[in-house]
Amino acid sequence: MNLNNPEFVKKILVGVLATLALLLIILVIVLATRDDSENGLTGGRSPEEIELTYWGLWEPENVIAPIIQEYESNNPHVKINYSQRPFTADDYEATLYTRLEQAKIGESPVADIVKINNSWLPRFEGLLTPMPETIMSRTEYAETFYPTCLEDFTGSDGQIYAIPIGIDGLALFYNKELLSQEGVSEPPRDWDGVVELAQRLTKRDNAGRITQAGLAVGTENNISHSADILSFLLLQNNIEVATMQNNNLTVDLSSRQARGALTFYRDFTRRHEVWSSDLPLDLDMFFRGELAMFFAPSWRVFDIIEAAPHIEFDIVPAPRLEANEPIYYAMYWGEAVSISSPHKEEAWKFVKFLSEQESLQKLYASSSNIRAFGQPYPRVDLANEVENSRYVGPIIEMAPDMKTWKMSQNPTVEEYINLGIAENDLEIAEQRINEFLNNL
Numbered sequence: 001m002n003l004n005n006p007e008f009v010k011k012i013l014v015g016v017l018a019t020l021a022l023l024l025i026i027l028v029i030v031l032a033t034r035d036d037s038e039n040g041l042t043g044g045r046s047p048e049e050i051e052l053t054y055w056g057l058w059e060p061e062n063v064i065a066p067i068i069q070e071y072e073s074n075n076p077h078v079k080i081n082y083s084q085r086p087f088t089a090d091d092y093e094a095t096l097y098t099r100l101e102q103a104k105i106g107e108s109p110v111a112d113i114v115k116i117n118n119s120w121l122p123r124f125e126g127l128l129t130p131m132p133e134t135i136m137s138r139t140e141y142a143e144t145f146y147p148t149c150l151e152d153f154t155g156s157d158g159q160i161y162a163i164p165i166g167i168d169g170l171a172l173f174y175n176k177e178l179l180s181q182e183g184v185s186e187p188p189r190d191w192d193g194v195v196e197l198a199q200r201l202t203k204r205d206n207a208g209r210i211t212q213a214g215l216a217v218g219t220e221n222n223i224s225h226s227a228d229i230l231s232f233l234l235l236q237n238n239i240e241v242a243t244m245q246n247n248n249l250t251v252d253l254s255s256r257q258a259r260g261a262l263t264f265y266r267d268f269t270r271r272h273e274v275w276s277s278d279l280p281l282d283l284d285m286f287f288r289g290e291l292a293m294f295f296a297p298s299w300r301v302f303d304i305i306e307a308a309p310h311i312e313f314d315i316v317p318a319p320r321l322e323a324n325e326p327i328y329y330a331m332y333w334g335e336a337v338s339i340s341s342p343h344k345e346e347a348w349k350f351v352k353f354l355s356e357q358e359s360l361q362k363l364y365a366s367s368s369n370i371r372a373f374g375q376p377y378p379r380v381d382l383a384n385e386v387e388n389s390r391y392v393g394p395i396i397e398m399a400p401d402m403k404t405w406k407m408s409q410n411p412t413v414e415e416y417i418n419l420g421i422a423e424n425d426l427e428i429a430e431q432r433i434n435e436f437l438n439n440l
Helices: 006-038 061-074 089-104 121-127 138-144 147-152 176-181 191-201 226-236 256-270 282-287 300-307 344-354 357-368 380-386 393-401 411-423 426-438
Strands: 050-056 078-084 113-117 171-175 210-212 242-245 248-251 293-296 313-317 333-337
Touching: 050 344, 061 078, 061 344, 061 357, 078 344, 089 113, 089 121, 113 344, 138 147, 138 380, 171 176, 171 393, 176 191, 191 293, 226 256, 226 293, 226 411, 248 426, 256 411, 256 426, 282 293, 282 300, 313 393, 333 344, 344 357, 357 380, 380 393, 411 426
Parallel strands: 050 078, 050 113
Antiparallel strands: 113 333, 171 293, 171 313, 242 248
C-alpha cells in the first residue's frame, strides 16, 4: 500500500465515496418503504399480502366474484373480501356514516371500499380519502365518465372522492296498454304534452273519484320519489339550490323560481287533477294497472317485473322544458375509499379496475343473467353498446345532461322536502335542511 502515490490515494477515495453513496441509496429506499407501509401505499413495489374489504349493495357475491378473482390473479399480493350489505334508504346512509365515523377515531372496523350516493359527498367527504392523481387524473376522469360524475364526486377541496360503476336517473315509466287505448304509442318528450296526455288518461267513477290516474305527481305521501321529482323540477328551472358558503353547504329554496317549481308540482293534483292524495302508493297503482305514468330510476323495472309481470310497460327520458336546455336528474352510486383504510392506494387501484371497460362489460353481462339488465354504463365510451336497450337506452340518452344537487337524496333532506310539499312552503324545508346541514 503506497499512500505516497497520488493515483492510488485517488482510487481509494473514489471507492469509499461510491460505497457511501450506495449505502445512502439503500437507506433512502428502506425509509421510503417503511413510510409507504405505514400509510397503506405500495408505490409499485411487490408488498406483503394485503386484504381489502369491499361493501357492495346491489350485486350478489356470485356476480362480482369473477371480477375480484381476475384482479387477485393479476395482483397475487391482494385479497378482496366482498360483502353485499342490506339496504334500506333510511338505514344504510345512517349506518354507513356511523361506521365510517367510528373507524376514523379507532373505535370499530369499517370496509376499505364502500358505496356512497351521488348526492352524499358534502356529509361524507371528511370520512373518505380522495383519489390519488396516480390512479386517475382529473382530465382522464372528466373524459371517461359523464359530466355529472365529476361534479357530484368532486369535494370542497377540488379532489375526487368516488368512481361510479353505474349511472341512473329519473325516467318516465308508462303502461303501454293504457296509452294504446288512447291511440298513443309513448309519452311526449315535453312537459306540456305530458300534462295533456295525463289528463286524457285519467278516469273517474260517478262520484268523481279517480279510478285510473294519469301521472303520479303532486303529493308527498303516496309517491315513491316525490322529493326527487321536485328536486328535478328545481334543476330544470335553473335554480342554484345548494351552494358552498365558507366551506359550508347552504340550501336556498326561497326564490320565486323555487316557489314556481313547487306550484307546478302541486298543480297535478289541484289544477290538472290527474293524481290525488287519497290514492294508494304510485307503485301499487302501477302494479294493478290503474296508473298510466310515474317517475322512477331504472331499477324500479325489477320491482315491476317481480310484482306485476303481466303489466306491459316501457320507460322514456323524463320530459323537458322546451324553452330550456335539457336537464335530467341523476340518481346513482360511486365506489369510495374510507379514510381509515390502511391500504388506501391499493383500494383505489381496485376501484379503478372495477370502472374499466372490460370489467364493466363483464359485470353488466353477469348481472343480466339474474335480472333484466345490469347497471347502465357510466363511461361515455360504452354508450353505443346499450343505447338501443329497452330499459337502459333512455338512461344513456339522458346521462350527458344529468345533474343533481348534493344532499337531495339524503333521507332526512327528503323528509324535509316532503314537509315543504305538504305545507306548500319550501322555506320551511329550507330552514330544516340548513339546520341539519349545519349540524353535520
